[in-house]
Amino acid sequence: MASITCTRSLRAVRCLPHPRLTRSQSTTPFASLQTSLPARPPQLIHDLASPVPSWKLHRILTGFVPPSWLPPTHSDTPIPTDPTPLPLPPAHHLVYFNPTIPENSLLPDGTDPSQSPGGPFVRRMWAGGDVTWLNRGALDLAANTPAVCVERIKDVAIKGKEGDEKVFVGIERRMGPVAGWEAEQRGDAVAGGWEQCVERRNIVFMRERATEEIEKLRAAVRNGEVVKGKVVKAAHAATISHALTPSPALLFRFSALTFNAHAIHLDPGYCREVEGHRGLLVHGPLALTLVVTMIEARMRETGGTIKSIEYRNLAPLYAGEEMRVCGRDAGNGRWDVWVEGPEGGMSLKGTVMTE
Structure with missing residues (x-):
């Protein structure tokens, strides 16, 4: 898989408008999470726009989906190395921009601590989200060129009665070429924005099950x-x-x-x-x-x-x-x-x- 590095500090970033989770007016001891989690610094997750992860995703789906669902280039051809522009199929951004957190920094269940509200909310599930492709349905990156994802916790909602709360964490991820993001950081105008894909993930965190x-x-x-x-x-x-x-x-x-x-x-x-x-x-x-x-x-x-x-x-x-x-x-x-x-x-x- 392509190499990825992750840093936690960056200058102020421009954020696209997105629907917010409905905030509960919680008076529980955990209400402070609605401000403390979004205050965590955004993360920069770097990747290379290699065609290999996308090709591998098609390979692991082979045999589980109809052949017509996969492009002809997914088959037993050699791993593609053509340095022409690489439009990644929709949803294939999911196999890029994944933090390579050392195992000794993961939570006991193997998950990313940067998104967790902490105890007692030790169980997590993927509740849903949305994805918008801003470049005709694809991340259209030249092969093997640097790309970046800016990830931040956008909002938090606490739902459920006291003692049985669930914490819904809304995560925003903006993806595109590093050159465009760097231009934005310098204050240069980037027509239409540098992002080619914007994703929101809604993760729900729950307490440990009762005995x-x-x-x-x-x-x-x-x-x-x-x-x-x-x-x-x-x-x-x-x-x-x-x-x-x-x-x-x-x-x-x-x-x-x-x-x-x-x-x-x-x-x-x-x-x-x-x-x-x-x-x-x-x-x-x-x-x-x-x-x-x-x-x-x-x-x-x-x-x-x-x-x-x-x-x-x-x-x-x-x-x-x-x-x-x-x-x-x-x-x-x-x-x-x-x-x-x-x-x-x-x-x-x-x-x-x-x-």
């Missing part, structure tokens, strides 16, 4: 019982869909490609004994990649371009269980997208805007 709750969940796993949550079904039938069963190997390879050591994707024992899940959880970004890849394939057929996606994760998906990636043309460039779990309920729900 009684975790024991009940462990017993259910031991007995082969499926603890069913609320099943929310799509309002309309899909016009595009594809079923697949993610394997533990797929989750491992996606974790490796995104430099993600979160134990819920890698350690079945941790999932069962600590989190109370029946198996390895599918990454939120992997589900996002699948729905975007589906719509991208349709855009190749029609000559269209993906402009943005907004989505929410509603329920977990597990390795070894069938999931179905679905889409529906809602007209006027809008696509409704969702992912169904084995019970037919939506695990992810979103809207893709195209042109």
Whole structure:
């Protein structure tokens, strides 16, 4: 994977307007998180615009998605080295700009401490987010040239009653060529801004499960019982869909490609004994990649371009269980997208805007 360096200090950065999380007027002891977390310094995450991570992402999806969803260049051709401009497919930014935090600096569950509110909120899940592509649906970078992601905590919301709070952390990531960002830092005008992709990630942090709750969940796993949550079904039938069963190997390879050591994707024992899940959880970004890849394939057929996606994760998906990636043309460039779990309920729900 391309080398990445991360620094924590930079001069004031211009921030694009984005929808904010609704702030709860919390009076809990944790209300200060709404100011202390956004006050953390932004991070600069450098990367090289190598075509290799994108090519590897196509390779690990091979066999899980229809061949028509992947471009012909993904196949058994040599790793591309052509130094021409490199338009990364939508969602492929997810395999770039990932901090290479040393293992001894990770939290016990393998996650990034820079985004965490700290104890007692020791569990985290990817709640959703949005992505806007500002350059015709791609990061269009010359191959092997320096690129940068400016990441910051934009806002924080605390929800739930006292003693059962959840902390929602909104993370903004702006990505583009280093030269454009440096020009902005010098005060030079950059027409339209230097960013080619702006992403918001909503991460929810939760308390450790109560002893009684975790024991009940462990017993259910031991007995082969499926603890069913609320099943929310799509309002309309899909016009595009594809079923697949993610394997533990797929989750491992996606974790490796995104430099993600979160134990819920890698350690079945941790999932069962600590989190109370029946198996390895599918990454939120992997589900996002699948729905975007589906719509991208349709855009190749029609000559269209993906402009943005907004989505929410509603329920977990597990390795070894069938999931179905679905889409529906809602007209006027809008696509409704969702992912169904084995019970037919939506695990992810979103809207893709195209042109």
